[in-house]
Amino acid sequence: MIAQDPSCTLCQSPGGELVWQDGQCSVVLPGEADYPALCRVVWHAHVREMTDLTAPERRHLMSVVFAAEAALRQLTDARKMNLASLGNVVPHLHWHVVPRHEEDRNFPNAIWGPENPGANRFRLPAPAIDRLREAIVQSLAEEQGGIA
Amino acid sequence: MIAQDPSCTLCQSPGGELVWQDGQCSVVLPGEADYPALCRVVWHAHVREMTDLTAPERRHLMSVVFAAEAALRQLTDARKMNLASLGNVVPHLHWHVVPRHEEDRNFPNAIWGPENPGANRFRLPAPAIDRLREAIVQSLAEEQGGIA
Numbered sequence: 231m232i233a234q235d236p237s238c239t240l241c242q243s244p245g246g247e248l249v250w251q252d253g254q255c256s257v258v259l260p261g262e263a264d265y266p267a268l269c270r271v272v273w274h275a276h277v278r279e280m281t282d283l284t285a286p287e288r289r290h291l292m293s294v295v296f297a298a299e300a301a302l303r304q305l306t307d308a309r310k311m312n313l314a315s316l317g318n319v320v321p322h323l324h325w326h327v328v329p330r331h332e333e334d335r336n337f338p339n340a341i342w343g344p345e346n347p348g349a350n351r352f353r354l355p356a357p358a359i360d361r362l363r364e365a366i367v368q369s370l371a372e373e374q375g376g377i378a
Numbered sequence: 379m380i381a382q383d384p385s386c387t388l389c390q391s392p393g394g395e396l397v398w399q400d401g402q403c404s405v406v407l408p409g410e411a412d413y414p415a416l417c418r419v420v421w422h423a424h425v426r427e428m429t430d431l432t433a434p435e436r437r438h439l440m441s442v443v444f445a446a447e448a449a450l451r452q453l454t455d456a457r458k459m460n461l462a463s464l465g466n467v468v469p470h471l472h473w474h475v476v477p478r479h480e481e482d483r484n485f486p487n488a489i490w491g492p493e494n495p496g497a498n499r500f501r502l503p504a505p506a507i508d509r510l511r512e513a514i515v516q517s518l519a520e521e522q523g524g525i526a
Contacts, residue, residue, distance in 0.1 A: 279459050281448045285521055292440050300429045310469055311427050314462035318478055318486035321458055330466055338466035342488035373433055 235276040240322040245272055249359055250366050255291055257298050257366060259356055264335040265328060266356040267306050271295050273323035280315065280323065291323070293373045294366075298327040300373075301365030305357040306331075312341065329354070383424040388470040393420055397507055398514045403439055405446050405514060407504055412483040413476060414504040415454050419443050421471035428463065428471065439471070441521045442514075446475040448521075449513030453505040454479075460489065477502070 234241045246258030246269075255273045262268045271294050273283075280288055299311050308329035315325045330337055331354060335345050356362075382389045394406030394417075403421050410416045419442050421431075428436055447459050456477035463473045478485055479502060483493050504510075 279447065279451065280444055280461065281451060281459070288440070288444060289437065292436070296429055296436060299427065303427065303429060310464075310466050311429070312462070312464045312466070313428065314460070314464070314488075316458075316460045316462070316488055318458050318460070318488075340462075340464055340466075340488060340490035342491040 233275040233277065235322070238276055238320065238322050240272055240320055240324060241276050245270055245324070247359065250294075250363050252294075254287065255294055257294065259359065259362070261356070264353060265341060267302060267329050267354055268341075269298050269302060269327045269362075271298055271325040271327060277323045278317070278321050283323075291325075293370065295325045295327060297366045297369035297373055298325075300369035301362055302327060302329045302357070304365055305361060306354055309337070314340075381423040381425065383470070386424055386468065386470050388420055388468055388472060389424050393418055393472070395507065398442075398511050400442075402435065403442055405442065407507065407510070409504070412501060413489060415450060415477050415502055416489075417446050417450060417475045417510075419446055419473040419475060425471045426465070426469045431471075439473075441518065443473045443475060445514045445517035445521055446473075448517035449510055450475060450477045450505070452513055453509060454502055457485070462488075 244256055244258050246260035249257040249259055255271055258270050258272060260270055273291055277283060295313060303311055306329040309332050310330045312328040312330055313325060317324065328341055336343050392404055392406050394408035397405040397407055403419055406418050406420060408418055421439055425431060443461060447461065451459055454477040457480055458478045460476040460478055461473060465472065476489055484491050
């Protein structure tokens with residue numbers, strides 16, 4: 231039985247196009263206009279903080295975050311990868327996994343920070359879902375020693 | 379031998395008041411004006427991405443990040459904890475561990491996002507270094523099953 235909050239958007243919808251999931255969390259592509267390759271890793275249960283999870287749950291969630299990082303790094307040739315778990319607006323555990331490029335909307339600022347004038351011209355296409363899924367599964371297998 | 383980059387600020391200085399360290403990483407209080415309780419967890423070697431670490435190194439670094447989260451949560455009564463590893467400006471692995479409060483400079487935006495008018499009046503004092511260190515050591519002991 232997964233804890234749900236009827237007023238929480240991440241309890242009511244996956245939050246994007248489903249790339250990968252297991253019983254505990256999902257990787258989705260929300261289709262952010264200026265960051266089409268931005269993925270989110272969403273914990274299924276309505277949990278507020280990483281330190282509300284058990285240590286094995288934390289390790290599992292992070293192994294998926296790092297698999298998404300590895301996959302996006304490989305597929306988008308990112309200048310830098312950004313990872314963040316904020317949840318001030320939607321306090322349901324989710325990680326932003328964001329490939330950054332020098333030409334993107336906010337580089338080198340955070341994606342929530344000041345925008346570069348004229349930078350909207352740069353929109354890296356999202357990697358094909360199938361290739362992204364494949365790369366995540368492969369990275370997870372390496373991360374978890376074969377238990378993907 | 380720890381990899382160093384002579385042009386990197388986090389290779390040249392600890393980046394804040396030292397709260398806790400082991401052979402691989404440090405927890406520092408940089409003394410951010412509007413976020414005095416914001417801590418950073420800094421990997422000692424000049425490494426760019428989480429996925430450049432080995433899986434055991436990643437687990438170790440995250441166990442320190444989560445210990446800092448637990449300690450700050452307990453000591454600051456945060457409304458929400460924020461975790462982020464960006465490094466677009468200083469590409470040397472470090473995590474921001476930020477207790478957030480409704481009255482802070484940017485809530486519910488990211489700390490790099492738009493500011494609330496007049497919110498600078500709210501400045502939660504940093505927890506005393508000794509209490510913070512103690513709380514981190516205790517959380518690490520729980521996280522790592524006694525191996526702090």
